[in-house]
Amino acid sequence: MRNLLPLLLVGTLTSLKIFALTLLFSVPLGAVVARGRMSGNRLVSSLVNIYIMIMRGTPLILQLLFVYFGPYYLFGASYDRFTAVIIGFVINYAAYFAEIYRGGIQSIPIGQWEASLVLGFSKAHTFTHIIVPQVVKRIIPAMGNEVITLVKDTALAQTIGVAELFRVAQSASARQFSTTPIVIAGLFYFIMNGVVSRSFDWLEKKLDYYH
Amino acid sequence: MGIITVENVTKNFDELGVLKGISFTLNEGEVLSIIGPSGSGKSTLLRCLTQLERIDSGRIEVCSMTMAKSEGETVQYADARTLKEIRLKLGLVFQNFNLFPHMSVLRNITEAQINVLGKSKAEATATARLLLAKMGLEEKEGAYPCHLSGGQQQRVSIARALALNPTVLCFDEPTSALDPELTVEILKVIKDLAKEKMTMIVVTHEMAFARDISDRVIFMDEGLIVEEGAPERLFNEPAMERTRRFLTRYTQ
Ligand SMILES: Nc1ncnc2c1ncn2[C@@H]1O[C@H](COP(=O)(O)OP(=O)(O)OP(=O)(O)O)[C@@H](O)[C@H]1O
Ligand SMILES: [Mg+2]
Numbered sequence: 061m062r063n064l065l066p067l068l069l070v071g072t073l074t075s076l077k078i079f080a081l082t083l084l085f086s087v088p089l090g091a092v093v094a095r096g097r098m099s100g101n102r103l104v105s106s107l108v109n110i111y112i113m114i115m116r117g118t119p120l121i122l123q124l125l126f127v128y129f130g131p132y133y134l135f136g137a138s139y140d141r142f143t144a145v146i147i148g149f150v151i152n153y154a155a156y157f158a159e160i161y162r163g164g165i166q167s168i169p170i171g172q173w174e175a176s177l178v179l180g181f182s183k184a185h186t187f188t189h190i191i192v193p194q195v196v197k198r199i200i201p202a203m204g205n206e207v208i209t210l211v212k213d214t215a216l217a218q219t220i221g222v223a224e225l226f227r228v229a230q231s232a233s234a235r236q237f238s239t240t241p242i243v244i245a246g247l248f249y250f251i252m253n254g255v256v257s258r259s260f261d262w263l264e265k266k267l268d269y270y271h
Numbered sequence: 272m273g274i275i276t277v278e279n280v281t282k283n284f285d286e287l288g289v290l291k292g293i294s295f296t297l298n299e300g301e302v303l304s305i306i307g308p309s310g311s312g313k314s315t316l317l318r319c320l321t322q323l324e325r326i327d328s329g330r331i332e333v334c335s336m337t338m339a340k341s342e343g344e345t346v347q348y349a350d351a352r353t354l355k356e357i358r359l360k361l362g363l364v365f366q367n368f369n370l371f372p373h374m375s376v377l378r379n380i381t382e383a384q385i386n387v388l389g390k391s392k393a394e395a396t397a398t399a400r401l402l403l404a405k406m407g408l409e410e411k412e413g414a415y416p417c418h419l420s421g422g423q424q425q426r427v428s429i430a431r432a433l434a435l436n437p438t439v440l441c442f443d444e445p446t447s448a449l450d451p452e453l454t455v456e457i458l459k460v461i462k463d464l465a466k467e468k469m470t471m472i473v474v475t476h477e478m479a480f481a482r483d484i485s486d487r488v489i490f491m492d493e494g495l496i497v498e499e500g501a502p503e504r505l506f507n508e509p510a511m512e513r514t515r516r517f518l519t520r521y522t523q
Contacts, residue, residue, distance in 0.1 A: 175369035
């Protein structure tokens with residue numbers, strides 16, 4: 061029992077690393093994907109659409125297995141498990157974020173673009189200064205949901221053998237014939253998500269000055 | 272002297288011909304009203320002038336600069352710099368205001384002055400305050416559009432357009448989204464601008480208003496100018512049967 065807490069904290073640190081790195085890469089990558097999805101080039105937009113459909117239409121757990129074992133079966137190449145986890149999570153979450161961004165961008169009335177262009181702003185300036193700020197406000201609730209799911213999804217990293225919080229708790233539980241580690245792990249996830257949802261509430265409040 | 276010359280302009284949406292050969296000129300200090308039934312192409316015409324739509328053939332000239340001109344089968348538009356210069360000569364006020372909701376009233380009016388005209392913040396703010404005072408909104412500079420009435424929002428959007436000091440101000444049914452009691456305040460603002468000899472094109476369904484403020488009225492139907500003339504003449508003795516039918520429907 062005395063060793064349990066440090067053990068769980070190390071597992072938590074791994075989970076947090078997965079969480080942070082996934083966000084760090086998938087939030088911007090999602091924008092690139094959304095751009096591709098909305099591209100005027102039919103080929104680009106349909107390829108991106110297929111990618112999004114695969115990412116959203118198959119289980120993340122399967123994608124992780126594929127990302128890690130795929131290169132091994134195809135080329136006999138093996139690589140770092142943690143890297144595989146990050147790649148799997150990033151390409152999965154980027155697809156979800158892309159669809160949220162796209163929905164947000166398309167929900168802004170066309171009149172906002174028109175008013176801005178008529179005032180002489182460039183398309184780029186209109187996008188970054190008129191459209192994006194409004195999109196950010198609109199997508200906060202959906203992004204909050206995704207990020208909360210991500211906290212819980214980090215537990216899937218164990219499928220390719222990364223010892224994150226849940227994996228650590230499970231093995232401790234098996235060793236000690238006790239459910240305590242699992243309950244504590246649950247509490248940790250709960251706390252992490254408490255912080256996440258508080259942060260999103262705060263953001264939402266901060267942008268509440270207009271609608 | 273013509274500020275805007277439109278010659279034989281056509282515009283199609285897919286198969287649908289929306290403008291079928293529009294020609295007119297707008298002179299300095301003139302107030303031109305455009306009336307006509309729904310779907311006759313009034314908005315499309317304004318949108319072609321303000322470069323929100325591209326014309327399919329014809330010629331548009333603004334302040335002696337050629338914006339677009341038919342060359343054989345295609346239309347040649349001016350280079351980007353000329354187009355931007357022309358764009359700044361024309362202001363457009365929308366039916367549903369289209370203020371930027373995430374910006375205060377003041378920033379709605381200063382943003383383009385600073386980022387498009389390159390004015391200093393102080394200068395832009397001074398201009399904005401002057402315009403807000405003129406619109407009777409000096410207390411609202413810190414407010415956000417969502418906290419204003421429709422009439423107030425429309426006055427801010429007029430101020431926003433005027434802040435760039437356009438040569439011509441275009442209105443596309445500026446009162447159609449407003450309750451009747453708010454309509455009056457916007458009509459008064461436009462009337463005051465007319466008194467100051469602001470050159471304006473006003474698309475409107477308010478016939479009494481069009482008659483009151485216009486120097487000239489154009490009646491459009493099905494993508495064509497059916498008739499144009501001085502308001503007294505056009506409203507009292509329309510030359511065309513189609514104009515007469517439209518007017519009796521609207522003034523009864
Ligand atoms: N972007 C578009 N795509 C396809 N058709 C369009 C588009 N914009 C306008 N139209 C069509 O063009 C025609 C003219 O429209 P326009 O908006 O110019 O009419 P209007 O005279 O302004 O009518 P209203 O008084 O109702 O505002 C209509 O039949 C309309 O459906
Ligand atoms: Mg219209």
